[in-house]
Amino acid sequence: MTDRDPAASVQDAAVNQPYRLHAHKPEVSARRARAFGSWYYAEHVLRSMNSYKWTLLASSVGTPVMYLFAMGIGLATLVDQNAAGAFGGVSYLAFIAPALLASATIMIAATEFTYPVMDGFKWRRVYYGPHASPLNTDQIVNGHVIAVTARLTASTIIYFLIVAAFGASPSLTGAAVIPVAVLSGLAFGLPLMAYSASVEEDKGQFALVMRFIVTPLFLFSGTFFPLDTLPVFLRWIGWISPLWHGTELGRALTYGYDLPVWLAVVHVLFLVVLAAIGLRLARSVYARRLGK
Amino acid sequence: MPTLPAGPPVISAQQLSKHYGDFKAVDGISFEVPAGESFGLLGPNGAGKSTTMRMIGGVSQRTSGQLTIMGLDPEEHGPEVRAHLGVVPQQDNLDEELKVRDNLLVYGRYFGLPMSYLKPKADELLEFAQLTDKASAKVDALSGGMKRRLTIARSLINEPKILLLDEPTTGLDPQARHILWDRLFRLKESGVTLILTTHYMDEAEQLCDRLVVVDKGQIMAEGSPAQLIRDHSTREVLELRFGSERNTTVAADLQGIGDRLEPLPDRVLIYTHDGEAALEEVTARGLRPITSLVRRSSLEDVFLRLTGRSLVD
Numbered sequence: 001m002t003d004r005d006p007a008a009s010v011q012d013a014a015v016n017q018p019y020r021l022h023a024h025k026p027e028v029s030a031r032r033a034r035a036f037g038s039w040y041y042a043e044h045v046l047r048s049m050n051s052y053k054w055t056l057l058a059s060s061v062g063t064p065v066m067y068l069f070a071m072g073i074g075l076a077t078l079v080d081q082n083a084a085g086a087f088g089g090v091s092y093l094a095f096i097a098p099a100l101l102a103s104a105t106i107m108i109a110a111t112e113f114t115y116p117v118m119d120g121f122k123w124r125r126v127y128y129g130p131h132a133s134p135l136n137t138d139q140i141v142n143g144h145v146i147a148v149t150a151r152l153t154a155s156t157i158i159y160f161l162i163v164a165a166f167g168a169s170p171s172l173t174g175a176a177v178i179p180v181a182v183l184s185g186l187a188f189g190l191p192l193m194a195y196s197a198s199v200e201e202d203k204g205q206f207a208l209v210m211r212f213i214v215t216p217l218f219l220f221s222g223t224f225f226p227l228d229t230l231p232v233f234l235r236w237i238g239w240i241s242p243l244w245h246g247t248e249l250g251r252a253l254t255y256g257y258d259l260p261v262w263l264a265v266v267h268v269l270f271l272v273v274l275a276a277i278g279l280r281l282a283r284s285v286y287a288r289r290l291g292k
Numbered sequence: 293m294p295t296l297p298a299g300p301p302v303i304s305a306q307q308l309s310k311h312y313g314d315f316k317a318v319d320g321i322s323f324e325v326p327a328g329e330s331f332g333l334l335g336p337n338g339a340g341k342s343t344t345m346r347m348i349g350g351v352s353q354r355t356s357g358q359l360t361i362m363g364l365d366p367e368e369h370g371p372e373v374r375a376h377l378g379v380v381p382q383q384d385n386l387d388e389e390l391k392v393r394d395n396l397l398v399y400g401r402y403f404g405l406p407m408s409y410l411k412p413k414a415d416e417l418l419e420f421a422q423l424t425d426k427a428s429a430k431v432d433a434l435s436g437g438m439k440r441r442l443t444i445a446r447s448l449i450n451e452p453k454i455l456l457l458d459e460p461t462t463g464l465d466p467q468a469r470h471i472l473w474d475r476l477f478r479l480k481e482s483g484v485t486l487i488l489t490t491h492y493m494d495e496a497e498q499l500c501d502r503l504v505v506v507d508k509g510q511i512m513a514e515g516s517p518a519q520l521i522r523d524h525s526t527r528e529v530l531e532l533r534f535g536s537e538r539n540t541t542v543a544a545d546l547q548g549i550g551d552r553l554e555p556l557p558d559r560v561l562i563y564t565h566d567g568e569a570a571l572e573e574v575t576a577r578g579l580r581p582i583t584s585l586v587r588r589s590s591l592e593d594v595f596l597r598l599t600g601r602s603l604v605d
Contacts, residue, residue, distance in 0.1 A: 021413050023405055023451040026362075026375035032404025033371050044398040048389045125385040129446075131351055132379040133402035134371040291352060 033134030041130055041143025042150070049151060060155040064162040067100050068093070071224070072166060087226070090170075090255045097168035098177055098250025099223040101159050102243055105152050105181040109189030110214050112148040114206040117196035120144070121289060128290070137287040145190065145279065152185045153178070169254040177250040184246025187271040188217075190278025197285040217241045222248070245270045300363060302327045302454055302485050303348060308357035309509075310343050317343040319509035320357065327453070330486040332496045332503035334591075336599050340509040341489035342382055345458045348487065350374045361454070375403060378447035382458040382489075384439050386431045392442060393418065393427040400449040413449060420475065421445040437468030444475065455479060457488040461495060473498050493591040505598050512598040517591050524597055525589040526551050528567035532560045532574065532581040542579060549573050563589070 023029075033040065049056065072093035079092040087095040120127035120140075130140055156178050163169050169177070192209065199205055220230065220237040221244035227235055238244035245267040251257035252264060259267075301324035310318040318340040325331045333341045346352035347359060350366030350373040359366060366373040386395050396414040397407070405413075418424045421441040426434060434442065440460065447455060460476070461469040476499055480486055490496055496503055497517045505512045505520070513520055530550065534542045536557060543555040550564030564570040567586030574581065 021409060021416065021451075023403070023409060023413070023449075026450070026452075027372065029375035029403035029405070029450060030369075030372040033375065033402060036404065037371075037402070040401045040404070043401055044387070047394060047398055048387055051389045124388055125383060126387050128381060128383075128385040129387070129399065130402055132349055132374065132377070132381065133399065134375040134404075135402050136370060 030134050033139075037135040037139035038142035038146060041135060041140055042146035043143075044130070045144055045147035046150060049147065056151070056155075057158075060158045061162070063104055064100070064159045067104075068097070068162065068166050068168070071096055071100065072168060088255075088257055090257075091168075093166065093168045094170060094255045095251070096224060097163045097166070098181075098254045099221070099243070099247040101156065101163060101177060102181045102184045102246040102250055103218050103221075103223060104159055105156050105185035106188045106217070106243055106246075107214065108152055108155055109148065109185035110192060110210065112151065113189040113193040114196045114209065116144075117193060118199065118202055118206075121197065122201075127286075131290050137290050138283050140290070141193075141279070141283050141286050145186070145193070145282075148189065149182060149186065152182045156181045156185075163254075171254055171256050174254045176253045180246055180249045180253065183268075183271045183275065184242045187242035187246070187274040187278070190275050190282060192278070194278055194281035194285050197282060197289060217243050242271055242274060301325055302362055303331075303487065304358070304360045305344075305348075306358040308344070308347065308359050309355045310340075310347060310352065311355045316509045318347070318354075321504075321506065321509070321511050322357075323504055323511070323514070325485060325487065327485055328480075328483050330480050330488070330499055330501045332500035333487070333489040333506055334491065334493075334496055334503055334595060335489075335506035336491065339506045339599070341506055342458055344506070345456055345487070345489055349377060349379050349456055375450070376452060376454055378450065378452035378455040380440075380443050380447045380455070380457040380460050382462070384443050386439060386442060386446070388430065388432040391428050391430060392423060392434070395431060395442060396446055396449055399446045403450040405450065410449070417445040417448055420448070422471065435468075437464050437471070440464060440468065440472065441475075444472065448479075452484070454485045454487065457486065459489055459491070461490070461492065469495070493595060497591050505595060507599040513594070520594045521589050521591060524594040526563040527565045527589055528563075529587055529589050529593060530562040530564060530567045530570045530574075531583075531585040531587065532562065533558065533583045534560070534579075534581050545577060545579060546574065561593075563593070 076092035076096075127140055130143075131137065135143075160169070160175060160178050164174065195209075196206070216237060220234060221227070221241040222238050223243065227238040227244060230238070248257070248259060249264060249267045252259035303325040305324070306322050307320045308318060308322065309316065309320050321340075321344065323331075333344060335341050343352065347354050347366070348361060350361070350370045353367055361373045362376050364373050387398065390398065393414050396417060397410050400410040400413065415424070415427075418427050421444060423438060423442060423445065426438065431439065431442070444457075444460065457476070461472050464472065473495070476486060480499070486499065488499060500517060502514070502516050503520070504514045513524060515523060533539070539557065539560050540555050543553060543560055546553055546560060546562065550562040550570045552563040554561040554563070562570050571584055571586060574584075
């Protein structure tokens with residue numbers, strides 16, 4: 001470096017010698033990126049989310065309050081008068097609360113793993129920035145997933161606190177429904193992420209996903225009534241639905257719904273396996289598409 | 293790490309190829325770039341420039357051939373190679389939900405750079421890119437030229453020794469282009485190796501020490517701008533207009549003047565070492581062009597000669 005006048009203005013220094021501060025060596029960058037790259041990208045996504053944090057917060061509070069009043073208070077009054085005892089001896093509000101919680105998480109996952117993915121590849125090509133940096137494609141997938149998981153967790157905590165305030169989670173183990181709901185969100189969201197990454201052009205596929213996958217799952221996963229009350233030929237929707245598996249687990253945790261241990265294990269395994277397959281697929285689709 | 297003046301090339305490509313099915317986007321190109329050189333890839337759309345850049349950038353796998361950056365194979369040492377580079381892609385991919393300055397900060401984080409380094413560095417680069425006033429504006433409020441400058445500032449956040457620029461000034465107005473050229477020239481002066489693609493000949497002449505003309509995935513010519521003009525064109529060009537109907541018919545009467553004659557629909561070009569002398573001979577033959585112009589041969593003449601005048605896409 002040449003000798004510089006220490007009084008030189010920032011502007012002169014910047015213009016004449018763009019490399020003034022000395023970044024660490026490329027080898028250090030590469031080593032850190034290999035070790036922490038997923039977290040670096042997660043940090044970026046969270047900062048982007050931060051720019052519309054008030055919208056997120058409003059929907060995280062507004063959604064549960066709305067549903068709990070409408071279904072858990074309004075509808076429940078009618079249901080409890082006419083079908084007391086139909087829900088394993090708990091109020092209708094307590095019956096649907098874990099299902100509403102899990103479905104809210106799944107809805108958020110459905111949003112976060114569709115349009116933002118398209119944005120990353122096509123609209124604003126946000127993925128191509130980190131792709132040119134020392135990060136690799138798996139880390140871009142991981143980072144996006146970490147950030148969405150953080151958002152799901154925060155929303156689910158808020159939702160649970162409101163559920164608890166409504167007195168709809170009588171069991172002491174109630175708070176354990178939070179990770180279960182987040183897992184349900186990922187079990188639905190990660191396979192969807194892989195699909196979204198494979199969509200070259202949005203011709204309304206995401207709207208179709210919402211209408212013909214998310215909505216039926218919401219309605220037919222034992223959300224508002226036990227799955228057994230559905231005719232047998234419709235129950236399969238519940239069996240393949242992450243929402244049903246998450247809800248069954250949630251009920252066991254929030255009000256002591258009688259769930260055999262082996263079945264609980266099956267529910268958890270189903271969710272974990274679905275999430276793991278989704279993550280794996282997403283990584284391979286991302287690698288193929290970004291590496292063209 | 294001190295840079296050795298006569299060290300190994302920072303980039304070396306041997307018979308580099310990239311095929312998509314039957315389509316040969318890049319078809320066996322070889323070149324070497326020494327440290328500190330400003331190296332240009334020129335070619336029409338679809339010539340394989342961007343594909344080559346993406347392979348150098350370590351984001352696209354080659355079909356065959358050898359490629360090393362700083363002695364490293366990008367397919368084996370992707371993060372290490374990319375850590376050495378600054379990349380300005382053809383299409384901006386800034387995060388429009390973040391503020392201008394935050395775009396620099398998050399990008400720097402990908403290199404594991406600490407905030408204590410990044411904050412003053414971001415301010416310094418905003419100054420360099422003349423965007424200090426816009427530091428806390430949202431990116432979507434910026435003009436095209438500002439976004440381009442921000443993308444260049446972002447590519448410098450890790451103080452790379454090699455900068456890859458894919459059509460850095462396409463779509464910009466002349467003022468914005470000149471500001472960018474000035475900034476790129478300063479980087480070059482401070483020892484940064486520039487690899488750039490462009491289809492602006494003036495840009496190539498301004499910025500490149502050496503360039504290759506690429507067409508259909510292959511290198512058509514290689515050399516400094518002056519050398520390419522010497523090798524593939526004449527010193528001067530005489531442009532004659534006889535009106536669109538007559539240009540081709542009059543060409544027969546012009547035979548023998550200059551080194552080479554090229555009749556075009558709107559004018560006739562005569563390539564010659566002495567344009568004025570050629571013009572005198574044209575008038576001596578009794579031909580009266582509507583307009584005539586003698587000019588220096590440019591890189592554009594070389595480019596059109598090598599890659600043809602018909603539209604590529």
